[in-house]
Amino acid sequence: MTAVVDDVGSSGAGYLTDERLAIQAMAREFAAKEVLPVANELDPVKGEIPMELRQKMAELGFFGVLIPEQYGGLGLGVFEYALIVEELARAWMSVSSLIARGQQFTAGFTEEQRREYLPRMAAGDFLSAFALSEPDAGSDVAALSTRARREADGWRISGQKMWCTFADGADYLQVFARTSPIDRDHRSRGISCFIMPKPRGELPSGVTGTPVRKIGYHGWKTWELSFDNAYAAGDSMVGPEGEGFKVAMGDLETARIHTAARAIGVARGALEDSVAYARQRVQFGRPIGDNQAIRFKIAHMATEVEAARSLMYRVCTEVDAGRRNTVEASMVKYLATEMAERVTSEALQIHGGAGYTTDFAVERYWRDAKLTKIFEGTSEIQLKIISDSILGRQAR
Incomplete structure (x- = not known):
């Protein structure tokens, strides 16, 4: 397989400060030495991203690029994030996607949730899988029909989800479900977002799944999930009830x-x-x-x-x-x-x-x-x- 050669073009004049160039060089070296050989070996056989590689990414702070320093992250901007992502994707797109599992889709976190979750995310110890799409609700997110029913100390979630990549390897699912019926005039209302922690390597209790037979994006599994009264704790909601669409x-x-x-x-x-x-x-x-x-x-x-x-x-x-x-x-x-x-x-x-x-x-x-x-x-x-x-x- 072809080795990495020098980047063609990419002067970045006016944008790439010395600090950004150093970040880019670090990410490029890591991608060439640590990611590309693994990708060339495992992608053809649909192998999964090794835990050792995830740990090395965590040690470099890749899971906390966008997380403020007060919560254990690097506190950098979207620009630096994009620089790192490009370098990782040049080697293996799945690895460049993995770093988002620690720092994206946290809009709506309360201060208490930020203190509890963000340091663990930045350390690579609390990575997510995003359970939003459904068989009949892909681009039309507001059409989702998975339901969350309130009970004394939490919620019971039932329904189907599609395209949930990393559902098994993640530390929690971020699940979107209806907590009130569809309002035909305001279809996005009534959707709520829940954090559902789980053991790494397993699906949550009450959730079963089948891996999707995909043609690419190897390195991890993408799942079709069935929720059958799966439990979400009372304090697991992200953002106000009924405003999960805004979180998404x-x-x-x-x-x-x-x-x-x-x-x-x-x-x-x-x-x-x-x-x-x-x-x-x-x-x-x-x-x-x-x-x-x-x-x-x-x-x-x-x-x-x-x-x-x-x-x-x-x-x-x-x-x-x-x-x-x-x-x-x-x-x-x-x-x-x-x-x-x-x-x-x-x-x-x-x-x-x-x-x-x-x-x-x-x-x-x-x-x-x-x-x-x-x-x-x-x-x-x-x-x-x-x-x-x-x-x-x-x-x-």
């Missing part, structure tokens, strides 16, 4: 920037591997990188990666400055993920028949790039958000 939507700017960074990392991996392969692969007595068709492909790929990264840097800067950038976050998520699918497809083409084997990492980047267009809101959802901001919302 509260971190979407960060989540979409996170996905953009993942897409850029995946695309960069495919690009760098293609550059190395074009120099090594000889046909008709010459490296295929001497052929203009290949050279122009690589030039176009590099330009697309750099364009997406530049937009991501700008959006991160705005978010870290405290300026709301919901639409721009959708833009960078859309641009970067669409780019990643194109770039990884071209990379596979450059590798020819070799690219269609599991002997080269490029097929992993190709499979994972497709997923970036689907989760955290599909490309079509991003286009709706963007167009609504320009033209106004369509009448019902």
Whole structure:
């Protein structure tokens, strides 16, 4: 498999301070030495991210990048978070996704919950699995039907959940369920969010599941879950009752920037591997990188990666400055993920028949790039958000 080569482009002029460059270099070295070899070994056989690797990530503070220092985190911004995510995704997208399990979707935590949970999250000891989507409620989150019934000292949750990645390996499930019936005029009301702690490596009592047979995003399992009167403690609710939709939507700017960074990392991996392969692969007595068709492909790929990264840097800067950038976050998520699918497809083409084997990492980047267009809101959802901001919302 191809080794890491120097990043193509990525000057980052005006954005990359000495501190950020040091963070980027640290993450890049870790990804090359610790993550990429593991990915190349385990992804082809659908092996799981080793616990030892998770511990090394915790020791570097990766699970607490966004968590304030007073709670044991690094207290850094979305910009630094995106830098680290891109580097990890260049090696294995699943690992770059794992770090979100300690610091995203905490909107709505009370101060008491922050004191209790955030230090453990920053240490990598309290990682989450997000149980939101359902068989009939994917992009339409407000359509979810899982119910939470109040009892004397807590809640009983019943219903179905889909696409719950890391449900077994996590330390808790973050579960969204209806605590009141659907209001047809205000469909998002009545959804509440619950924290459901559990033993690592198991599903909670009252929850059964079946792993989804997915084509990529290996390194961990993604689950279809059934809740049958599963218990949630009385103090487990995140945010006010009935306002779980706001909790789910509260971190979407960060989540979409996170996905953009993942897409850029995946695309960069495919690009760098293609550059190395074009120099090594000889046909008709010459490296295929001497052929203009290949050279122009690589030039176009590099330009697309750099364009997406530049937009991501700008959006991160705005978010870290405290300026709301919901639409721009959708833009960078859309641009970067669409780019990643194109770039990884071209990379596979450059590798020819070799690219269609599991002997080269490029097929992993190709499979994972497709997923970036689907989760955290599909490309079509991003286009709706963007167009609504320009033209106004369509009448019902």
